[in-house]
Amino acid sequence: MRTQITELFGLHVYTDRAVYVGNVDDVVIDVDGKKIDSLAVGNLNPEIGDLKGYKGIRIPFRIVKSIGDIVLIRHIAGVFRSSQKDE
Amino acid sequence: MSKIFCRALAKKKVMSNDGMLIGTIKNIMVDLGTGQVVDLIVKPDESFKPDGYRTDGDKMFVPFEAVKDIKDYIVVDRYLLKKSS
Numbered sequence A: 001m002r003t004q005i006t007e008l009f010g011l012h013v014y015t016d017r018a019v020y021v022g023n024v025d026d027v028v029i030d031v032d033g034k035k036i037d038s039l040a041v042g043n044l045n046p047e048i049g050d051l052k053g054y055k056g057i058r059i060p061f062r063i064v065k066s067i068g069d070i071v072l073i074r075h076i077a078g079v080f081r082s083s084q085k086d087e
Numbered sequence B: 001m002s003k004i005f006c007r008a009l010a011k012k013k014v015m016s017n018d019g020m021l022i023g024t025i026k027n028i029m030v031d032l033g034t035g036q037v038v039d040l041i042v043k044p045d046e047s048f049k050p051d052g053y054r055t056d057g058d059k060m061f062v063p064f065e066a067v068k069d070i071k072d073y074i075v076v077d078r079y080l081l082k083k084s085s
Helices: none
Strands: A002-004 A012-015 A020-030 A035-042 A057-060 A064-067 A071-073 B003-005 B013-016 B021-031 B037-044 B059-063 B067-070 B074-076
Touching: A020 A057, B021 B059
Parallel strands: A012 A071, B013 B074
Antiparallel strands: A002 B021, A012 A020, A020 A035, A020 B003, A035 A057, A064 A071, B013 B021, B021 B037, B037 B059, B067 B074
C-alpha cells in the first residue's frame, strides 16, 4: 500500500495491547537504506512508563505491525506498562 | 548512517548530479507494508521540462533509487530519474 508520508503525521499510536502511546510527529527515513527508519512520536501518554522527562520517543519501524487509521505497534513488556499485569 | 527527519525535508530543492535544478520537494511516497521509500513527489522548477518523466498533473515522481544524498539539497542521479519503479 502506497501512501504519502504526510498522511502519517498526527496518527495515534497504540500497542497491540491497546495501550495509547502518542501521536506521530515526524518520520525518520534512512537515506542509504531507502526505507523508513522510525516514527518520532510525541504527545506521549504519561501512563506508559518512565519517560524521564522526554518529550518524544522514536519507535523503530520494525516494531510497527500495521498502519491504517491508527498506528499499531508491538507491545514490549517492560517498555510499555499496560493496565493488565505482564506475565 | 544518514538518517533524516521528514519535516526537515520540507521545501528542499532537488538538484541533479550535473547541477541542474529540478524542483522543490512536495511529498514522499512510502510503501507501508515494507517500509520502503518509493518516490519523491517534486514540483518541477519553471526552467525544467518534465517531458518524458513520470508526472501527475503538475507533480513529478522521482524514484528514490535516484537519490544520491540529502544535505542542503537533494541530489539525484540524472540517468536514474526516468526509471519507473
